[in-house]
Amino acid sequence: MESNHTNLRIPGPTPVTPEILKEMSRFMINHRGDEFRQLIESVTERLKTIYETKQDLHILTASGTGAMETAIVNTLSPGDNVLAITIGAFGDRFANIAEIYGADVTILRSALGESTDPDKVTSVLNNNPNIKAVLVTHNETSTGVTNDIESIAKIVKQDFGKLLLVDGVSSVGSVPLKTDDWQCDAVASASQKGWMAPPGLAFLSFSLESWKANASSTMPNFYFDLRQYKKYMEIGQPPWTPNLSLFFALDKALDLMLREGISNIHLRHAKTAQKFRDGVQELGLKLLAKPESASDTITSVLLPDGIQAKDFLTIAKTEHNVELAGGQQSLASKIFRIGHLGLVSDEEITETLSAIKYSLEKLK
Amino acid sequence: MESNHTNLRIPGPTPVTPEILKEMSRFMINHRGDEFRQLIESVTERLKTIYETKQDLHILTASGTGAMETAIVNTLSPGDNVLAITIGAFGDRFANIAEIYGADVTILRSALGESTDPDKVTSVLNNNPNIKAVLVTHNETSTGVTNDIESIAKIVKQDFGKLLLVDGVSSVGSVPLKTDDWQCDAVASASQKGWMAPPGLAFLSFSLESWKANASSTMPNFYFDLRQYKKYMEIGQPPWTPNLSLFFALDKALDLMLREGISNIHLRHAKTAQKFRDGVQELGLKLLAKPESASDTITSVLLPDGIQAKDFLTIAKTEHNVELAGGQQSLASKIFRIGHLGLVSDEEITETLSAIKYSLEKLK
Numbered sequence: 001m002e003s004n005h006t007n008l009r010i011p012g013p014t015p016v017t018p019e020i021l022k023e024m025s026r027f028m029i030n031h032r033g034d035e036f037r038q039l040i041e042s043v044t045e046r047l048k049t050i051y052e053t054k055q056d057l058h059i060l061t062a063s064g065t066g067a068m069e070t071a072i073v074n075t076l077s078p079g080d081n082v083l084a085i086t087i088g089a090f091g092d093r094f095a096n097i098a099e100i101y102g103a104d105v106t107i108l109r110s111a112l113g114e115s116t117d118p119d120k121v122t123s124v125l126n127n128n129p130n131i132k133a134v135l136v137t138h139n140e141t142s143t144g145v146t147n148d149i150e151s152i153a154k155i156v157k158q159d160f161g162k163l164l165l166v167d168g169v170s171s172v173g174s175v176p177l178k179t180d181d182w183q184c185d186a187v188a189s190a191s192q193k194g195w196m197a198p199p200g201l202a203f204l205s206f207s208l209e210s211w212k213a214n215a216s217s218t219m220p221n222f223y224f225d226l227r228q229y230k231k232y233m234e235i236g237q238p239p240w241t242p243n244l245s246l247f248f249a250l251d252k253a254l255d256l257m258l259r260e261g262i263s264n265i266h267l268r269h270a271k272t273a274q275k276f277r278d279g280v281q282e283l284g285l286k287l288l289a290k291p292e293s294a295s296d297t298i299t300s301v302l303l304p305d306g307i308q309a310k311d312f313l314t315i316a317k318t319e320h321n322v323e324l325a326g327g328q329q330s331l332a333s334k335i336f337r338i339g340h341l342g343l344v345s346d347e348e349i350t351e352t353l354s355a356i357k358y359s360l361e362k363l364k
Numbered sequence: 365m366e367s368n369h370t371n372l373r374i375p376g377p378t379p380v381t382p383e384i385l386k387e388m389s390r391f392m393i394n395h396r397g398d399e400f401r402q403l404i405e406s407v408t409e410r411l412k413t414i415y416e417t418k419q420d421l422h423i424l425t426a427s428g429t430g431a432m433e434t435a436i437v438n439t440l441s442p443g444d445n446v447l448a449i450t451i452g453a454f455g456d457r458f459a460n461i462a463e464i465y466g467a468d469v470t471i472l473r474s475a476l477g478e479s480t481d482p483d484k485v486t487s488v489l490n491n492n493p494n495i496k497a498v499l500v501t502h503n504e505t506s507t508g509v510t511n512d513i514e515s516i517a518k519i520v521k522q523d524f525g526k527l528l529l530v531d532g533v534s535s536v537g538s539v540p541l542k543t544d545d546w547q548c549d550a551v552a553s554a555s556q557k558g559w560m561a562p563p564g565l566a567f568l569s570f571s572l573e574s575w576k577a578n579a580s581s582t583m584p585n586f587y588f589d590l591r592q593y594k595k596y597m598e599i600g601q602p603p604w605t606p607n608l609s610l611f612f613a614l615d616k617a618l619d620l621m622l623r624e625g626i627s628n629i630h631l632r633h634a635k636t637a638q639k640f641r642d643g644v645q646e647l648g649l650k651l652l653a654k655p656e657s658a659s660d661t662i663t664s665v666l667l668p669d670g671i672q673a674k675d676f677l678t679i680a681k682t683e684h685n686v687e688l689a690g691g692q693q694s695l696a697s698k699i700f701r702i703g704h705l706g707l708v709s710d711e712e713i714t715e716t717l718s719a720i721k722y723s724l725e726k727l728k
Contacts, residue, residue: 005391013392013608024388024609027369028377028562030687061427061564063604066587097586192605198392200425200564200607220584222461223430240427241556243564244377245388245609323394 006317007348007355010325011141011170011298011339013192013199016249020196020256023248031244037236039247044233046254047203050262051172051187053179056206058229061243064169064190067202069097070224071165071186072135074206075213078102081130083162085116085152089142089328094135094167101219106131112331113143113300115293118151125160133163133213138187139171142328144300144337145289146175150182157183163213169193172203173257174269174297174341185210191246194269194297196253196342201246269296272344279353280338283360288335297341300327301356302334307363309333315362320355370681371712371719374689375505375534375662375703377556377563380613384560384620387612395608401600403611408597410618411567414626415536415551417543420570422593425607428533428554431566433461434588435529435550436499438570439577442466445494447526449480449516453506453692458499458531465583470495476695477507477664479657482515489524497527497577502551503535506692508664508701509653510539514546521547527577533557536567537621538633538661538705549574555610558633558661560617560706565610633660636708643717644702647724652699661705664691665720666698671727673697679726684719 008015029035040059048057060066072094076082082103084095087110099105108124110116116136125131134156139146149166156164168177168187174194179187185207192199206226214226228239257265273296277287280301288300303309309326313336316322327335338352372379393399404423412421424430436458440446446467448459451474463469472488474480480500489495498520503510513530520528532541532551538558543551549571556563570590578590592603621629637660641651644665652664667673673690677700680686691699702716 006393008392008394010394010396012605013395016392018389021389021391025382025385027385028372028380028556029370030372030374030689031377031563032374032689033681033687061425062430062587063425063606065604066426069587100586101584190605192392198607198609199395199605200610220465222464223426223433223588240429241376241554241563242427243562243607243610245562246564246607317397323397325394325396 007322007351009322009338009340009352011337012341014196014339014342016196016198017343020249020252023252024198024245026245026248028244031242032237036244039251040238041236043247043250043254046258050257051179051205052177052181053205055180055208056230058204058206058226058233059238059242060202060204060224061200061240062202063199064188064202065093066224067188067190067204068094068167070204070226071188072098073101073219073221073224074226075163075165075186075210075217076101076103076133077216077218079104080132081106081128083108083124083128083131083134085121085134085136087114087116087137087143087145087147088112088140090140090167090169091137094137098135113145113288114290115145115147116152118148118155121152121155122159125155125162131162133165135165137167138177139175139295139297141170141298142331143288144295144298145293146171146295149177149184153182153184163209170297170341174265176266179205191250194341195250196256197246197249200243201250272340272349273297273299275349276338276340279349280356283353283357297339299338299340300335301338303336304360307360309336311363312336312359315359316355320359322352322355371686371715373686373702373704373716375701376554376705378560378703378706380560380562381707384613384616387616388562388609390609390612392608395606396601400608403615404602405600407611407614407618410622414621415543415569416541416545417569419544419572420594422568422570422590422597423602423606424566424568424588425564425604426566427563428552428566429457430588431552431554431568432458432531434568434590435552436462437465437583437585437588438590439527439529439550439574439581440465440467440497441580441582443468444496445470445492447472447488447492447495447498449485449498449500451478451480451501451507451509451511452476452504454504454531454533455501458501462499477509477652478654479509479511480516482512482519485516485519486523489519489526495526497529499529501531502541503532503539503659503661505534505662506695507652508659508662509657510535510659513541513548517546517548527573534661534705538629540630543569555614558705559614560620561610561613564607565614633705636704636713637661637663639713640702640704643713644720647717647721661703663702663704664699665702667700668724671724673700675727676700676723679723680719684722686716686719
């Protein structure tokens with residue numbers, strides 16, 4: 001990593017190493033030719049390995065939000081009863097997409113900074129037998145809180161047999177999510193998160209159960225029509241011109257990830273996150289999330305009284321070369337966030353904690 | 365251009381020069397920070413210069429098809445009467461999107477290889493007073509035929525006052541399209557065409573008239589909701605994480621384009637296209653398009669009797685390093701296509717014509 005570029009500690013885009021960035025500069029190829037067919041097939045297979053799924057997975061030229069929309073509009077119909085489990089801004093967004101396309105959405109909301117109590121999911125599903133699908137965020141980027149998807153999935157799938165659509169944008173590839181074992185019917189992610197590539201591609205796993213729902217789904221869609229993706233994938237192509245450069249980068253990033261191994265990647269994220277949590281607490285700061293649901297990809301830290309978020313973030317960036325993220329919506333004046341998805345060196349951890357320390361001291 | 369890479373003569377992605385490709389490898393930045401704000405504002409302004417519009421223009425992380433969908437779902441409502449003028453596969457796609465979202469679509473179709481007779485547009489609009497919007501392809505990539513948008517726009521806007529949505533994916537930035545002067549209400553394009561960048565970003569101009577239509581439009585959308593793009597653009601951000609690398613590349617490509625000048629670019633495309641048309645005719649081959657509507661970005665050539673498209677394309681690629689495009693759908697066995705958008709050197713023209721000549725000779 002060159003020393004003259006910013007230590008980018010926002011929750012995506014993550015810093016991308018020169019080794020992967022170099023692939024972004026490769027010459028264009030025909031996206032309807034043999035070379036790209038081999039590339040898309042190989043990238044898709046390796047994404048599936050990390051997703052821990054043997055079912056379908058498609059790659060969209062879009063941001064993560066596009067994959068969340070794709071999950072909804074390919075499985076649901078206007079008027080469908082849907083439970084949206086939200087623990088923050090991205091959970092709200094998932095619910096909002098379903099509402100805009102005409103679903104009848106019941107919301108189960110937790111306080112900001114808390115994860116979802118699985119018992120409450122049981123209770124809402126018991127009280128609303130017409131619910132067809134459940135939307136849930138795995139890792140809430142706006143608060144740095146991780147939901148216990150394994151427990152939630154057990155309730156949604158085994159106890160109630162509903163469709164389970166998961167926003168895994170900032171979780172898959174960084175923290176454990178066993179798509180098939182946990183019976184997640186669709187899981188969205190995006191290239192600029194734990195995948196160590198620039199933004200611009202989104203991923204969506206899609207189970208057999210999802211395809212069954214798709215057969216009777218009537219929400220309109222064209223660019224995000226997964227049936228087109230499935231049909232074209234039979235000849236090793238996407239339906240629309242794909243972002244070739246990101247396929248080249250992802251090809252390299254996936255090599256590195258599989259060489260490291262999935263459980264090693266999860267372990268590394270857990271260790272890095274713990275170092276950040278310990279470090280900010282040693283500075284006397286408090287964490288927004290409780291220890292049991294604190295995210296291993298994003299840490300939210302409460303701003304000390306009297307410190308303005310904007311001043312703090314500006315000093316950290318301009319004087320210490322560390323770019324942190326502010327809070328979103330109602331948390332804007334209350335927290336700052338540290339992104340630690342993908343590769344983070346010990347040097348970057350130290351530099352980040354030091355930037356936080358000296359920026360706060362300057363503002364006291 | 366390195367000599368060991370393919371002479372990519374498909375209608376997008378176009379070859380991208382090392383100078384522009386180099387920008388794709390730049391380090392990530394915060395897409396919600398000052399540096400990106402300056403970048404998106406500057407890229408948007410320069411795109412508008414080339415679009416010849418002073419109205420809105422938004423940049424989507426998507427393929428060109430995404431921008432076509434965005435034009436429709438942000439202006440129309442289910443049940444709206446729409447005229448779709450189609451001269452090939454991409455015109456059919458534009459009509460199809462409108463139908464899927466519930467529009468009542470009247471189709472005006474020309475024979476493959478022909479452009480739209482403007483008098484027929486007048487006649488259809490006279491006979492269908494309920495039509496609210498007209499969809500039209502400027503340059504039909506599947507046939508290499510360019511529609512006379514200036515004349516069609518005059519009828520649609522001045523004679524009938526309808527909304528005019530234009531697929532300019534393979535035309536803007538290569539051949540003349542005066543967005544404001546001709547009163548085009550929305551014009552879609554995409555980065556991998558004349559813009560000389562890799563695929564992954566799409567552009568959509570959006571007139572005041574389109575915003576008026578937007579106020580009462582009820583087709584559902586979220587990822588492609590232009591109101592979100594407009595709102596976020598006020599603070600120099602896109603609503604969803606953008607493809608940063610392509611913004612870097614486009615920044616460089618637009619510099620080169622504006623240094624050359626719009627009319628020089630149009631002239632260069634016209635000259636290059638003429639060299640291709642003359643060259644293939646000198647080989648004794650026939651063109652699909654009539655001279656008056658032949659595209660200056662894509663040339664469709666009729667395959668001689670007895671020549672299989674697949675064999676011909678394979679030989680041109682494997683033995684002569686020139687990648688041509690086949691025909692689409694019903695034209696698959698009848699034509700091949702030469703893409704000549706963006707930068708094309710005289711050497712590449714000669715190499716392409718020579719590859720065509722020797723590949724055909726081998727198959728005789």
